[in-house]
Amino acid sequence: MATSEAHAVVVDVDGVLRWGSIRRLLGRLRALRTTALRDRRSMLAMPRLIRALSADLDNAPVYYVTNFSVLVARPIRNLLTRDGYPPGALLPTGHSLVPRWLLGGSRTRKLAGLQQLAEQTPDVRWVLVGDDGEHDPEV
Numbered sequence: 365m366a367t368s369e370a371h372a373v374v375v376d377v378d379g380v381l382r383w384g385s386i387r388r389l390l391g392r393l394r395a396l397r398t399t400a401l402r403d404r405r406s407m408l409a410m411p412r413l414i415r416a417l418s419a420d421l422d423n424a425p426v427y428y429v430t431n432f433s434v435l436v437a438r439p440i441r442n443l444l445t446r447d448g449y450p451p452g453a454l455l456p457t458g459h460s461l462v463p464r465w466l467l468g469g470s471r472t473r474k475l476a477g478l479q480q481l482a483e484q485t486p487d488v489r490w491v492l493v494g495d496d497g498e499h500d501p502e503v
Contacts, residue, residue: 369489371421373414374478375452376494377428377444380410411448417491418450424491426452429477433458455481 418424428449430440434456441454457473482490 370485370487371424371491372485372488373418373421373424373426373452373491373493374481375410375414375426375428375449376474376492377430377440377449378432379494411450414493415448415450417493421491426450427455427481428452429455429457429474431458431474432456 414426418426426449428440428444432440437454437456440456444452444454455477457477478492482488
């Protein structure tokens with residue numbers, strides 16, 4: 365993609381990290397029973413997709429948004445590195461160790477974090493990458 369515009373990539377990592385909540389683990393167990401092996405490769409290919417997307421956009425910076433608190437930023441960064449994601453900034457939107465989707469309110473905080481990022485970088489065109497769960501389509 366050869367353009368003169370600045371681009372950046374925002375990735376919602378709550379749904380793609382290979383650890384996660386009990387709810388996420390239960391969903392994966394259910395998927396093991398109901399989906400073919402080839403359908404489960406998408407999560408494992410996500411780091412490659414993000415690297416390729418960033419490279420295709422002239423090495424666009426990558427931002428990782430999560431509903432977890434800054435208190436668990438280091439383990440999340442370690443997981444991103446271990447899984448092969450490209451370097452990038454982590455944007456935690458939670459205020460406690462408990463992710464907001466568990467108690468409600470994750471959509472509001474995630475949206476506020478994305479709006480703040482967009483206001484700080486008004487000349488950037490964004491590529492948003494997320495899963496199809498929770499409130500991501502609305503955000």
